[in-house]
């Protein structure tokens with residue numbers, strides 16, 4: 001059966017969370033998510049902590065079932081054809097999950113090769129190639145518990161590539177990597193693309209998404225805000241700035257709050273304020289007004305990505321429950 005590498009339609013996933021006094025609470029981790037990963041592309045899932053990224057990855061890798069909606073991998077439904085889905089994907093999780101610390105890197109890979117159905121000779125060959133490819137050859141025969149975080153991350157990558165899968169799913173692939181390893185990862189992604197593979201990766205990092213992805217789905221509170229090219233998204237994000245002032249007269253604040261491109265002014269009890277701007281060029285106008293009014297103690301900056309998400313949700317009138 002053929003189909004896009006990933007097709008998700010109106011996907012919902014709820015968790016029943018247990019409270020302290022045996023009461024239960026329903027947590028909606030995904031709420032009507034739809035997205036498509038096109039053949040031969042890298043698709044990013046970008047969102048703050050708790051957005052639902054890992055839940056989506058787990059559903060696509062058949063670790064979790066959806067509450068409702070559908071998800072298919074190359075046309076195979078994750079709920080009804082999990083074995084076919086598993087054969088098509090290579091999953092790369094981060095951290096210590098799934099690594100055997102008391103075994104060497106090479107033994108870990110050979111073990112997974114057997115799970116992927118490779119015979120011993122093929123497994124040894126493939127493990128050797130991947131250890132070389134990922135810069136782990138000189139530590140291949142030492143125990144994984146002695147590896148740094150970045151080395152473990154590279155071993156995870158090797159594991160995901162053991163099965164020769166057409167779709168690779170990476171959960172926060174470069175967390176813990178040093179810049180050299182992160183660059184090697186980007187090169188690896190390019191090689192995999194040239195090889196005709198498709199990829200889905202989760203990240204908190206807009207710069208990484210920009211360098212790697214063809215399309216990025218911005219997700220917050222379990223809902224899709226937008227699927228765009230990374231260039232468009234970073235344009236939206238770059239438009240957000242803020243100006244912090246130590247002391248500012250109320251009349252000046254009121255005037256600035258009415259300017260086009262000023263999203264919000266929050267006054268602090270100590271007489272200071274944060275002026276949040278959203279349109280390119282607005283910060284310069286705000287600074288001029290402040291200087292004209294004789295205000296000193298001014299600092300400008302950019303909000304964190306998480307703060308930008310909150311603003312994007314508000315500014316674009318998106319209802320996220």
Ligand SMILES: Nc1ncnc2c1ncn2[C@@H]1O[C@H](COP(=O)(O)OP(=O)(O)OP(=O)(O)O)[C@@H](O)[C@H]1O
Nearest residue numbers: 015016017027029048049050051052053054055056
């Ligand atoms: N097993 C669980 N039981 C209850 N709630 C859960 C469970 N797993 C996740 N959640 C909740 O579901 C929501 C989505 O979590 P998820 O881990 O998918 O987000 P995420 O985007 O991957 O976040 P992070 O970047 O922190 O990993 C969060 O509110 C989280 O607290």
